[in-house]
Amino acid sequence: MSPGNPSDGALCLVTGATGYIGGRLVPELLAAGYRVRCLARDPGRLRDQPWSARVEAVRGDVTKPQTLPDAFRDVEVAYYLVHAIGTGPGFEETDRTAARAFAAAGHTAGVRRIVYLGGLTPQGVRESELSPHLRSRAEVGRILLAGPVPAAQLRAAVIIGSGSASFEMLRYLTERLPVMVTPTWVNTRIQPIAVRDVLRYLVGAARLPGTVNRSFDIGGPDVLTYRQMMTRYAAVAGLPRRVIVPVPVLTPRLSSHWVGLVTPVPSGIARPLVESLRHEVVCCEHDIRDHVPDPPGGLVGFQDAVRLALRRVRDADVATRWSSAAVPGAPSDPLPTDPDWSGGSLYQDRRSVAVDAEAGALWQVIEGIGGESGWYSLPLGWELRGWLDRLVGGVGLRRGRRDPRRLRVGDSLDFWRVEEIEPGRLLRLRAEMRLPGRAWLELTVTDAAEGRCVYRQRALFRPHGLAGHAYWWTIAPFHALVFGTMARNIAHRARQLMASADAHSAGLGLPDDPTAPPTGRGAR
Known part of the structure; x- marks a missing residue:
């Protein structure tokens, strides 16, 4: 050498x-x-x-x-x-x-x-x-x-x-x-x-x-x-x-x-x-x-x-x-070890609920969200948000969903689109409503003790310009009501499904399909 x-x-x-x-x-x-x-x-x-x-x-x-x-x-x-x-x-x-x-x-x-x-x-x-x-x-x-x-x-x-x-x-x-x-x-x-x-x-x-x-x-x-x-x-x-x-x-x-x-x-x-x-x-x-x-x-x-x-x-x-396992594609891309303040603003609303139900029951609720099942919080508020989106040229809630129980990457889901899905574990939705920025909603399931699991929910928003920052902070006071209620109701619905399945298996004469999602956008 x-x-x-x-x-x-x-x-x-x-x-x-x-x-x-x-x-x-x-x-x-x-x-x-x-x-x-x-x-x-x-x-x-x-x-x-x-x-x-x-x-x-x-x-x-x-x-x-x-x-x-x-x-x-x-x-x-x-x-x-x-x-x-x-x-x-x-x-x-x-x-x-x-x-x-x-x-x-x-x-x-x-x-x-x-x-x-x-x-x-x-x-x-x-x-x-x-x-x-x-x-x-x-x-x-x-x-x-x-x-x-x-x-x-x-x-x-x-x-x-x-x-x-x-x-x-x-x-x-x-x-x-x-x-x-x-x-x-x-x-x-x-x-x-x-x-x-x-x-x-x-x-x-x-x-x-x-x-x-x-x-x-x-x-x-x-x-x-x-x-x-x-x-x-x-x-x-x-x-x-x-x-x-x-x-x-x-x-x-x-x-x-x-x-x-x-x-x-x-x-x-x-x-x-x-x-x-x-x-x-x-x-x-x-x-x-x-x-x-x-x-x-x-x-x-x-x-x-x-x-x-x-x-x-x-x-x-x-x-x-979101994950330290991500691999950047080029030197100009973010690295998971970059400081929290790098990469631009990314606002987050995080929720976590322990659920007395098996992970499969919780995943059924998550994969059935939207469309006729609704969004498990403030149905009138979601309807109003969809109407406002249509008023400014967006898609609103009129698209519903392709299948009432199953989702796949690329599916439209009201004014969201399925960006990533890992069956039984993760559903990531990207917002397609008119916004001063980009928004995502991530729902995950984690196994806990036997017969229990943890539901985690993250709403993320990357603002575009000052209007994006103003938008986030304007709606921030309502997050506890919208996202908090959503997390609690999803967990509650999973417990209901688990109880119904247990009762059905015990021969108590419940309907043939106790795991069917509720019907009607306002059903919770």
């Missing part, structure tokens, strides 16, 4: 595998033929990753040098993807100490290359004038480049992809505020880059010649102001044109509090990101293409990157927010 040019099958160490970039880099390295070892303070946090069974996980902490030797054993390429952003005062010293320990441990173990993803720093600005976040990222890059192991620092500005803190901040600001009084940094020029291009460069950096020890600027094909990014995001997301009014009185510190009020991005992360927007961050060179050529179709543009990031929402696939 030649130094600095590891062959397929070489072992790569990835730090930050529980984070946004690290969690997406691991499957890309595996696909490229590398073996992967992940360093984590808590390896258990990697269990939910779809690739966890294909990697080696070791416990360690880059701020504790004594934990690093085992992680570096037999490693050819080490990825440094950690930083102390959001950890509070003293994070710069933490970053500095960790970088030195990492470089030293890599040298002792004979690592051929270190790859670091840093921040793009503005030109012509003294380091003392940079935000603490950018200043620390730049210092970490210098420490690694000055170390004894050849290093490559890839410097990026805003990364576009679901789960990226910078992208999530952009998403929430644009979707929640049709009219914005903004800080002047909305006019700052930025060169964003799609996450799939970042990952392509990171994987390619593993094969850099051993003589390469330098920084590379990486960015997409578009240079935009933050205002233009918000405007183009709104266009891709199908939102009305945003009205953006910059005002000079909002300092970066004040505007970080404003961002904290509008978005769920934690203030410890939002504040350094906002402070970094004071300066333009545009690439000064594109030398990386000499080693990692641009793809045949070119780098992903901003609007295409946004489309990729929103793809799962448009396809109505929210499974990654």
Whole structure:
């Protein structure tokens, strides 16, 4: 094996595998033929990753040098993807100490290359004038480049992809505020880059010649102001044109509090990101293409990157927010380990009821819902909702259901459609009524003790723009009445079926089909 040019099958160490970039880099390295070892303070946090069974996980902490030797054993390429952003005062010293320990441990173990993803720093600005976040990222890059192991620092500005803190901040600001009084940094020029291009460069950096020890600027094909990014995001997301009014009185510190009020991005992360927007961050060179050529179709543009990031929402696939077993189809898709605040707003109403009936009886009620059986709560309210939907051009409740007892994927069910069904366990419905967003209703059965089961119900709503948020909070006061009553009545009906079946089997002269659903939309 030649130094600095590891062959397929070489072992790569990835730090930050529980984070946004690290969690997406691991499957890309595996696909490229590398073996992967992940360093984590808590390896258990990697269990939910779809690739966890294909990697080696070791416990360690880059701020504790004594934990690093085992992680570096037999490693050819080490990825440094950690930083102390959001950890509070003293994070710069933490970053500095960790970088030195990492470089030293890599040298002792004979690592051929270190790859670091840093921040793009503005030109012509003294380091003392940079935000603490950018200043620390730049210092970490210098420490690694000055170390004894050849290093490559890839410097990026805003990364576009679901789960990226910078992208999530952009998403929430644009979707929640049709009219914005903004800080002047909305006019700052930025060169964003799609996450799939970042990952392509990171994987390619593993094969850099051993003589390469330098920084590379990486960015997409578009240079935009933050205002233009918000405007183009709104266009891709199908939102009305945003009205953006910059005002000079909002300092970066004040505007970080404003961002904290509008978005769920934690203030410890939002504040350094906002402070970094004071300066333009545009690439000064594109030398990386000499080693990692641009793809045949070119780098992903901003609007295409946004489309990729929103793809799962448009396809109505929210499974990654429901189950940690979901596997993303592309680097821009959500991962089950992404923070709760990533992926856009997803409101939920959850209900759970213990049922004194067998799971089969409960499933019979669930699969027979809708149509003539109704929705087990406020029949007049459901009729009114269906009438209002028809009034605005929707389908209303007139479609009923194909079969009174059996459902299959794709069936229409009043103003819902069956999106997923696992007989005896799960029914997921997607709303087709006119809404300022996308809505789902999920009904599940879980076995408990003998003769008992648990009914779980989740109503989910992904709002579209401010109207979607207003819609959810307007109807939220009625959820306990509608969804709470629905859960209780479904459980009660299952108990009735169980009792009727037991009585019938005992020969008490009940009708031949005691499990037949009630008739009439108002029957409960």
